[in-house]
Amino acid sequence: xxxxxxxxxxxxxxxxxxxxxxxxxxxxxxxxxxxxxxxxxxxxxxxxxxxxxxxxxxxxxxx
Amino acid sequence: xxxxxxxxxxxxxxxxxxxxxxxxxxxxxxxxxxxxxxxxxxxxxxxxxxxxxxxxxxxxxxxxxxxxxxxxxxxxxxxxxxxxxxxxxxxxxxxxxxxxxxxxxxxxxxxxxxxxxxxxxxxxxxxxxxxxxxxxxxxxxxxxxxxxxxxxxxxxxxxxxxxxxxxxxxxxxxxxxxx
Numbered sequence: 001x002x003x004x005x006x007x008x009x010x011x012x013x014x015x016x017x018x019x020x021x022x023x024x025x026x027x028x029x030x031x032x033x034x035x036x037x038x039x040x041x042x043x044x045x046x047x048x049x050x051x052x053x054x055x056x057x058x059x060x061x062x063x
Numbered sequence: 064x065x066x067x068x069x070x071x072x073x074x075x076x077x078x079x080x081x082x083x084x085x086x087x088x089x090x091x092x093x094x095x096x097x098x099x100x101x102x103x104x105x106x107x108x109x110x111x112x113x114x115x116x117x118x119x120x121x122x123x124x125x126x127x128x129x130x131x132x133x134x135x136x137x138x139x140x141x142x143x144x145x146x147x148x149x150x151x152x153x154x155x156x157x158x159x160x161x162x163x164x165x166x167x168x169x170x171x172x173x174x175x176x177x178x179x180x181x182x183x184x185x186x187x188x189x190x191x192x193x194x195x196x197x198x199x200x201x202x203x204x205x206x207x208x209x210x211x212x213x214x215x216x217x218x219x220x221x222x223x224x225x226x227x228x229x230x231x232x233x234x235x236x237x238x239x240x241x242x
Contacts (some may be wrong), residue, residue: 006165006211013214016162017221020155024225027151028232 018047125237132230134191139233152229159222160193164200168215169207183216189223 008016026040132139137153141144164170171183188194197219206212 006162008162008166008211008214010210011164013211013218014156017214017218019226021221022231024151024155027148028229035195
């Protein structure tokens with residue numbers, strides 16, 4: 001199997017990373033399905049919000 | 064109140080599909096909350112009980128589950144009949160490794176030249192059998208001259224660390240700690 005052709009943009013990579021980690025943390029730290037879903041969604045939102053926030057915070061220093 | 068003679072209850076093993084509302088009066092939540100007391104009671108009254116109920120036996124069993132969880136992501140939770148966590152651990156580690164290798168991330172080897180290489184090797188090795196899968200998938204070698212390869216390196220390291228976390232979780236669950 002050749003998987004050497006995966007090209008993800010910055011946001012796509014961040015989104016995939018945030019989704020996978022949120023799912024893993026949600027399943028490991030919560031027991032009931034509804035609590036897992038809430039945790040996954042909240043964690044995913046925080047990952048993205050903080051990531052985009054830090055990105056914009058660095059923008060003035062990028063040049 | 065759960066029976067002391069039930070090793071599953073004393074180990075705090077809970078299938079993921081256990082629902083407190085669907086359970087009889089000895090609800091799983093109540094069992095988990097009382098698990099430490101039950102374990103200490105079992106340790107006090109130890110003698111003539113089966114292997115799994117002995118503190119040393121339980122510790123050995125928990126270590127075996129942790130090693131299994133490290134070698135094959137999700138296997139530790141599967142042995143504890145925590146199916147949801149087993150599937151989630153396996154899939155998340157698998158996705159991170161396949162995508163990380165596909166993005167041509169750096170897979171560290173034991174012959175690292177500095178401390179960062181060694182740390183990277185330890186992190187990568189945390190993925191267990193997926194470490195070797197990643198090496199077989201990445202035939203053309205790493206390319207960290209672009210952001211894609213750099214992200215791939217992080218994906219691979221995260222897969223290993225995540226698997227170590229899941230193995231630790233399975234170890235704690237096997238010891239009877241609330242998980």
